[in-house]
Amino acid sequence: MNAGSCSAFEIAIEQRFHDALPAGEGAALDEHLATCASCVAYLASA
Numbered sequence: 001m002n003a004g005s006c007s008a009f010e011i012a013i014e015q016r017f018h019d020a021l022p023a024g025e026g027a028a029l030d031e032h033l034a035t036c037a038s039c040v041a042y043l044a045s046a
């Protein structure tokens, strides 16, 4: 696991939750979510 990079994605997940995620970062977030179960769990709990 690379928890270090996940903290940045957790911020992006928070931004998406508040509809404040820049469009350019959405693709990178989706790409990460496809491979990272812990961030999917974070998204589900957001």
Ligand SMILES: [Zn+2]
Residues within 6 Å of the ligand: 005, 006, 009, 032, 036, 038, 039
């Ligand atoms: Zn992650």
